Structure formats: structure tokens, C-alpha cells
Amino acid sequence: MSAEKKLVGYLCTGCGIGDRLDAKQLLSTAKREGKLQECKQHEMLCNAEGVKMIKDDITEGATHIMIAACSRRAKVEAFNFPEAAMTRANLREGVIWVRPATDENGETTQEMAEDYIRMACAELRTINKPSSSGEQSLNKNILVVGGGVTGMTASLEAAAAGYPVTLVEKSGALGGHAALLHKRVPHRAAAIGTTNSRTADLPQPVDNNVAELITRIESAGNISVQLNSTVAKTSGAPGRFSVEIATASGPTISADFGAIIQASGFKPYDAGQLGEFAYGASPDVVTNLELEQLAKEAGNGPIRRPSDGKEVQSVAFIQCAGQRSEREAHLPYCSGFCCTTSIKQAIYFKDQNPGCDATILFDDLRTPGAAGEDFYRAGQQKMVTFSKGKATEVVPGSSLLVRFQDLILNEATEITCDLVVLATGIVANSGPDPYAQLAFDEAAEGSSEKETLRKALEVAPPSILNLSYRQGTDLPHLRHGFTDSHFICFPYETRRTGIYAAGPVRRPMDIQQAMDDAAGAAMKAIQAVENAGLGRAAHPRSGDLSFPSFRKEGCTQCKRCTVECPFGAINEDDKGYPLYNEARCRRCGTCMGACPVRVISFENYSVESVNQQIKNCNIPDEFAEKPRVLVFACENDAYPALDQASMSGRELTPWARVIPVRCLGSINLSWITDSLNSGYDGVVLMGCRRDDDYQCHFVRGSAIAAERMSKVGDTLSSLNLEPERVALYEVAITDIERAPKLINDMADTIARIGQSPFKF
């Protein structure tokens, strides 16, 4: 293969590149220093003629191409050559657009361009065209875990798209919590043109749709339902998950699936914690879920209270009961469905007996969904009393006394009623946090930390997926037990590729949101199945064929890659070597950054491919007074921010040399030490926001990089270098002003503290 390597470069002189730079010089740099066999010039490389020229060359044997034109994020459709390995030198956004077009800047601008060409050529020599591993397999079957509204909707969506579904439900019936509801909150707003009158036709509680969903499941044809069943074991990867389903009556079923959707739903909050509201002390204090039972029993007749069967003539709803509170055993978050649920339940009482007093004590009334505000008005129309107040106490008795602070009139007051309904929230029905087990395993024997972790593990819920992954049995949590995913950017992607979470296990939500969620997760599962079939990566590098591999002879079995992989992609084999599961891998390269012996690499991205870029940038001697600032910019946010800055005319120091990286997590510390050793004056690392409110596209990559970099101080002091020479920043894609400024600041810092002593 290497014998047939043919490296060809292309220099575009369009978009002003030819006017600003010495093209002849660049061509010669590419050939002589870049060691390309050939380098062609074109006045507009991205037009049909230019693209055809490249395509023809590839047909005639070019295996590696270097395109010196615009940013690698521009013209991606034109410069799409899957048949060859490709690198791009960013002369437009990276050089001419960030430098002023004046004579005195001509020299440094030209140097910048030549460096980028040298770097692109050097990178090109180290990479190869990625091709899929050959381990991929197409399995269109999808496993859905959980038979509530979310699970049923996900099953129906996937089945309708032609992907056979196996639906596993723990209990003996489909429907989940939704099946317990008397009616549900409407999902449609009032008709367009409905006037804001007192008699407007507003949305009302509608009949439960669970029975209809069950009927559709039964008649779908390609959905197999396993009731009274749980997932006993899951192994493999997207496209080849091998699952054992334990059934209550029969034998264990083994089946293979392409992707998994976890729709394990929620558990109701334990209202037993709410002594102040007399829950438990009086049978007439019930939770919102218990009221549904009372309403169901009443049919459309009067709702009777549990203690003495008296028809309820007055009812009070206490919103946010045990929620949005920092008190111990309370939920700190909003469960998102209780406001509309209480409006619906108050309407139960009003519909059946308009004379019944229904009071909703709320702090902040929030009515999400299309019907939201209209449904609130429907409640008001029926004379439900909405009082902005915070309930403090319920005194039990034959008639209940609710004490509350009226927040509008600012006074402590009280009402009496026959029944109190507590709007309690939900707790995610997740499996145990896999990292709790890992932390326990790694804590020192006999330490107090280990004891705390052990206690937490004792009350951990049973596993739902029973993954046989090195990194634990279930999906990692973000906060409060909800599954880790990014709530805006990738809501369904969990940290286990090919396994998608949907519904209230992901975040608190109502029925309509859960159904939308289910459809989203089903689409993602289908995508995962198809990608796995072609050996391609899932989000965010979707379509990427490259995958990590390691040089076994060099591996020291330190296991850092298996621990640090944010997606649990790497298991261990019998001998203790890492065992990659390409289909689980998201191609972030965090393992590559983790490896102390640098044996992990991708075909087109490796420690060496970046090292060569670092080495092939020209470092002028100290008398030239031209410092060099090396910038590692995350290709997801920081690099586009720099491109955008360039497009909007922001200036960048001529000393900067930017190398895009897949994720800060892929940065190997050797790059930092090597660059400082070889005379770079400063290093700037730009990644996404990390930790709880992360924006890192690989969830943990940025945080892991920050952890590694916290130790770089020792390296710097051992080299006798100032700590200011290395800076790590969190950069968002919108930081158009800030991103170039951070780099310019480093240039200023170097001007202040002086150039590196390591120049030759």
C-alpha cells in the first residue's frame, strides 16, 4: 500500500488568496518541504472544473490529497473525496481574512500560509484513508425496554418505519403510569380564531389514549411484546447487541438487536416524606396519582373522599409538594407536569359538581404544551380558584385546614376543605449509576470514602439493562438520577452508543412530551442501526469511518483508555488488553489522549499526525522576534468560532498556528511538551464548556482534558517555563469576539514575559 502512495497538492488562488499570497512560493514549499509529488494551482478549486481535476487525479492514482484553500468547514460538498485521504490548509479563514492587507504585514502573512501548507503536507504523510473495520453488521431489530406511553410510542414509530421491535415490560400489562389516569391533559390548543371571551371554547381534559396505543401495538404485526420480563444481560455493540430477556414464567430468551431504546419511565415521589401536609396522618390527603384512582372509581359521579365516603364539596391542591425545594428528601427540580395535572383534576371536580370549591395553591404556575395557557383559562372559566400561595401546613381533622402564605396579599391565611391533593413529582426510574460502582471499586479499602460509596450502592436501584460493559451495568446519570444526555444538542444520545433514552427517565415531562421524545429516540435508534450496518460513527462525527486501534506490543495494560472513554466503548479482553468495540465508539479520541505510551491511533488522526504538524511549522530563531503560538481548537465549537470571527473581519495575531482537534479529550500531553521543547512560545487549548452544564460534544472530553492539564504545571516547571505559556479555555461556538482575543492575549503575554528559551 505505502509503495503506491501518491501525494498530490492543490492550491486555490480564488477568494483573494492569489492576490494576497505568493502562489509560486507556496507551490514550491508544498513540493520541496511538503514532499508532495505534485502540486497544482487553480483559480477557483471548488468549481466544477477544479473538482473534476482532483477527481481525475484520484482516478489516475492519487491516494493522498492536500487542498490549500478555505477552512476545512467550508465547501465540504465540493471537496468530498471519500476515495482518498485528505488534509486541508486553511489559507482563507485561517490566514488572509484574519490579517490586514497591508505591505508591512505581507511577510508574516506569507509565512503563516507557508506554515499551514507545511503542516497540511506533514499531516498528509502520516494519515491514510479510513475504511470501516469490517466488523460492522446490519441488524434491524430494535429492543424497547419499558411498556409505558413512551415505550409503546417508540415501538410504534420504529415498527412503522419497518424496523421490527421487541418490547420488554416488567409488569403484566402495557400502559405504565398513564394507564392509571382517569383522563389526560389536552394536547391541542384552542381552535385558531377563538376569541378571548369568557365563554370561549377552550380545551378540556380528554380521554386516556392508552387503550388505543395498546390496540395499535397488538395490530402492528412486527412488534413482539414480552410482559413480565426484564433484561438479564446485554452485551455487544450497536448492530450486534446480544440480549438475554428473563421471563417470569418461561425460559430466558436470547435475541440480537441493532439498537436499544430505554423507556423505563419514572417512579412517583414518596409522599411519606411530607409529614407537614399530613400525608399518612389523614386519609383525605392524597397525591395526584392517588386522586386519579378516586376519580376513576367515581366514574363521572361525585368524587368521594377516602375517610368517610363524603362527597367532596371543597378541595385544595398544593402545588410543588416536596418539589423545587432544597430541603432534605425533597426534589430540587420541577417535575414539569403537575401544574396542568392539577388544573385537569380541579376540572374533574367542577365538571361533576360546579358548586364544589376547587383551589389551586401555586407559587409559579407553568403550563407547558400546546394547550397550556388555554387549559389554564379553561380551569379559570370553570371557577377554579388559583391562589398564588405557599402551603405551609395541613391540619388533619374531619375537615382539613390548609395554612398558607398568600404571596400576593402577603399574609398568612388558611382555608378549610374536604380533601387535599398534593401535586407530587417524579423520580427517574434509572438503573444504578455505573460510575458509583467504579468509584467504589477504585476507592481505597477501609477509607471513609469507600464506606460512603458502599452505603450509596446499597440503596441503588436494580439494574435495568445489565450491560456487560467494563464501565458498569447501566446508562450514566447526569443529575438527580436522570440519564446523561445534552438537553438541547443531543437529547436522546446517552453515553452508551446505540442505546437511547426517552421519556421521563431522561428528564421530567408530561405525556405529550414523552410521546414526542419516543419518536425522536426511535429515529435515533434507526439511525444507529443503519450507521452500525455501514461501520460508521454516530453523533457527533456521524458518518466517520475511522476507528481507534492500538499497537498491542506497546500497550502496558494501564487501562486508562478503558476508564476514560466517555462512552464505555472499550472492554478488556481475557489478557487485560483493551478490547475495542468500534460501533460503540464515537471517535472523539479521548483514549488516544489518555494513552501514556501513545499506541492508540486512527487512520486519519493520531498522535503522530498532530506531532508532524507541530514539527513542520517553521520556528524562527529568537533574533527574528517572531514568536509562535500553538492553538489546539476543538473542531466542534472553537474552530467554527474562529472561522466565524474571521468571516466577520476579526484580526488574529500572525504568530498563531491553529490545529483543529476532534475533542480536547484527544489531546495527548506529549503534544504540549514536544511543542514547548521545540520552541513554541505559548500553547492555547480551546474546548467546549465542561462539567454539569457541559457543551462538550463528547460529554466528558473537555472535562478530562482539563483534569490532565491541571498537571501540566509540573511539566512546565521541570522545563523552567512560566505557567502562563499554556492556557486552557472554554469556548462556545458563539464566542466570535472572544475566541481570537484569547489567542491575541497569549501573543501579548509572550511579548510581556519574553520568547521561549528553547529556540534553536
Add this chain to the structure above:
Amino acid sequence: MSDLNQNMIEKYRNSFLKEVEANVEEGEWVKMCMQCGVCSGSCPLGKHWAHPPQEIFMMIRAGQREAVLSSDAMWMCTSCYNCIVRCPRELPITHIMHGLAHYARRLGLAPKGQPTMAFAQIFWDNMMKAGRVNELKLGLSLYYKDGFVQGIKNSLANMKLGQNMIKAKRMNAVEFFGGHGVKDVSGLQKMIRKAQELEDARIAKYGK
């Protein structure tokens, strides 16, 4: 009047909101308030009110009957309509304020000597005499409503204004002696009496 008050208390023992809905002009809108407070923030006189509109609506729902009806808050409304224009729920807040004031007066609960209410009565009595408003007498009645000494003080304080109005022929001192009126005063009075009868009958039947 207080009999009516007692009747109403009996009838709506549980819910002042229902009482307002049944008896106050536009009162059926009160339940639709969502307590955003835009009305209170928009009212140019809001900070001088004992209870701005949002608070009045909340008090109605909280059953604070006495406090609402004996308040002078709704009498402070100048009908600028800022609140109506801005209410996101499109409540006719100005009309509700006047409706509440009117209802409080019917029940005999409006604060004694409330200036807006006093002026309204003076205006009405003045107009009913001749079928037209006698501006000179209206002004004087207002000056002297709190007694003779205060009346002299008020008159002296506004003397310059009065003189200028006479000079500019905006006011005629002769109007003090009788003044002009409509052609058939007794006919007008008869008409108004009939209208009052009809309204009383309607209120007796429908509450408002």
C-alpha cells in the same frame, strides 16, 4: 341598603367571587385574572391606591368581602384605560373597577365622604335640576362640599382662574341665578325615573 348587604352575605356565604360574578358589572371576568400584575404596573395612579387591581382581584378570590367593598381603591380609577390595553388576558379592568365601586355604593359600603363618589352625586343632582350641567354651580358645590369656611378658602384660591374664565367668556356669572336648562325639564326627569325603575327591576331580577 344594609338589608341588601345582609341578603348578599347570606346568599353568597362561601364565595365572594361568585357574588362579584353575579352582581358586579363585568364581574364574571375576575376569575380569568392570571395575577401577572401588568395592570397594577400600568396604572398611573397605582401607587396611590390602597389595593391596585391585581390585588383587588386576589382579595375577591380570597373572599375578603369587607376589605374590598369598603376600600376606596376602585374609586381612584380615572378611566385612562392603560390596564385594559395592556392586560394579556384582555380583562375589562376599568369597567370592573367602576362596577365594583357602583356595587359597593348600592350596598352602602362605600367609604363615607369619598371625594370621587361625592363629586359624582353633586354632578348628578346638578344635572337633574335643569337637564343641563350648570358649570358655575357645579364648581361652587364642589368648593363648598366640605363646609362654608373651606368653601371660601377654595374659592379665594381659584379666584384668578374664575376671573380669567369670565374674561374669556368661558363662564357667565349670571348663571348663578337660575341658569339655562332644557325645554322640558319635568319630561326629562320623568324619563330618567322610568329608566331607573327599569334598571332596578333588572337588578332585582338578574343581580346587575
